[in-house]
Amino acid sequence: MWRYVLPLAGLVVLVVFFYRGLQGNPAVIPSPLIGKPAPEFSLSSVRDPNRQVKSSDFTGRMYVLNVWGTWCVGCRQEHDVLLAIARTNVILIVGLNWKDDRALAIRWLDQLGDPYVDSAFDPEGRAAINWGVYGAPETFLVSADGQVLHKHIAPLTLEIWERDFLPKIRASQGNAP
Amino acid sequence: MTALLGLVTFGVLAIDTEQNLPTPELQARYDRLINELRCLVCQNQSIADSNAGLASDLRREVHSMLLAGRSDDEIVKFMTDRYGDFVLYRPPFVRRTLLLWLAPALLLAIGALVAIRVVRGRMRLASTDTDDSDIESRPS
Numbered sequence: 414m415w416r417y418v419l420p421l422a423g424l425v426v427l428v429v430f431f432y433r434g435l436q437g438n439p440a441v442i443p444s445p446l447i448g449k450p451a452p453e454f455s456l457s458s459v460r461d462p463n464r465q466v467k468s469s470d471f472t473g474r475m476y477v478l479n480v481w482g483t484w485c486v487g488c489r490q491e492h493d494v495l496l497a498i499a500r501t502n503v504i505l506i507v508g509l510n511w512k513d514d515r516a517l518a519i520r521w522l523d524q525l526g527d528p529y530v531d532s533a534f535d536p537e538g539r540a541a542i543n544w545g546v547y548g549a550p551e552t553f554l555v556s557a558d559g560q561v562l563h564k565h566i567a568p569l570t571l572e573i574w575e576r577d578f579l580p581k582i583r584a585s586q587g588n589a590p
Numbered sequence: 591m592t593a594l595l596g597l598v599t600f601g602v603l604a605i606d607t608e609q610n611l612p613t614p615e616l617q618a619r620y621d622r623l624i625n626e627l628r629c630l631v632c633q634n635q636s637i638a639d640s641n642a643g644l645a646s647d648l649r650r651e652v653h654s655m656l657l658a659g660r661s662d663d664e665i666v667k668f669m670t671d672r673y674g675d676f677v678l679y680r681p682p683f684v685r686r687t688l689l690l691w692l693a694p695a696l697l698l699a700i701g702a703l704v705a706i707r708v709v710r711g712r713m714r715l716a717s718t719d720t721d722d723s724d725i726e727s728r729p730s
Contacts (some may be wrong), residue, residue: 442630512643538647545672547630547644561675 441471444545444564451478452543456533459510459518461589466507466533471555475585476505477578478553480541482513483521491568492525498574499528504582508532511541511549534549541573554578556585616656623652623662627669628677636679 446452451468458464479495481488499506508529510518515534522532535541544553554563562581565573611617619636627648629640637652649670655665669677677716681687 439633442676445671486646512647538644539651542647542651542672547673578698 420552434534440548441566442547444561446545446561447564449555450486451553451559451561454509454533454535454540454543456535456540457510459522459532459534461513462515462534466531468559470531471505471507472559473557475557475582476507476530476555478507478509478544478555480509480511480544480546481532482511482549482551483517484513485511487568488550489525491550491570492528492573494569494571495528496526497571498569503579505530509540509544509546510534511546512528512536512538552578554581611653611656619662620652623656623665624649626666626679627652628679630673630677677709 428483451551453468455465455467455469458466468474495506498504506529508531509534513534513536517534518532518534522529538546544551548566550568552569553561553564562585563577565577611620623640625636627637629635629637629642629645629648631642631644632640635645637648639645651668655668660668664715666678675681675687681690683691
């Protein structure tokens with residue numbers, strides 16, 4: 414009896430194990446930054462090389478940091494979503510322009526619309542490394558006290574925004590006086 | 591193998607703008623580190639093997655941290671603080687990775703147990719066989 418049941422049980426365990434292994438998306442790597450202080454940055458603004466965009470500009474306010482580049486197809490894909498989110502005036506959207514060309518980036522914002530309060534220009538990708546960025550578009554949610562609350566990898570959609578971001582934003586606004 | 595890795599690294603250095611590190615010791619540490627760190631864009635390549643933009647940026651970080659006199663542990667911690675244990679080709683031996691590290695030994699032990707049982711069973715079977723042949727060879 415056991416000599417039939419045991420191998421069968423082993424097979425079932427393996428099938429379940431491998432089936433679950435197939436479910437996850439290996440391209441999505443969980444960020445170790447969640448729940449930790451957001452990395453600081455101080456970079457020139459995309460639109461004005463003489464103006465600095467600093468993480469400290471946003472202390473005390475909750476904001477979204479969106480990593481984008483004109484070379485990034487997914488960023489083009491989510492751009493209208495970002496514009497729609499910006500129109501709702503729920504939260505500040507800060508851009509982190511990653512490994513891009515300034516002239517191209519300005520043209521992109523002028524032609525497609527600019528959802529960002531400001532975009533930091535990071536041509537060498539040093540700030541992006543501090544944020545653990547490995548592929549644009551990536552979107553972070555940072556709380557008013559500077560903690561990373563959430564990270565989304567891949568283009569945003571309104572469904573994802575409403576499911577993963579809005580409840581966290583509402584919860585913290587509810588707590589705020 | 592090391593010679594082969596050396597070749598690969600040499601090829602990579604050729605596409606980077608960084609100069610070789612000043613001492614052979616630093617260069618050896620650089621080569622070892624970039625071969626142990628995973629490129630997150632092309633996950634089956636180390637940052638030494640990959641010519642993705644991010645891999646080249648991470649090589650530059652390793653390079654400048656080595657020049658700044660940081661230790662290997664500090665450099666690895668810099669990477670895992672930002673990208674998690676996933677950047678390491680050799681994950682740390684902690685509670686969460688216990689099964690991962692011990693699985694080979696565990697499976698070997700299970701295999702050995704099964705083998706022992708099978709062999710014992712066969713031996714018992716063999717001795718029964720002799721008894722059977724005795725019976726059969728007995729004149730009826």
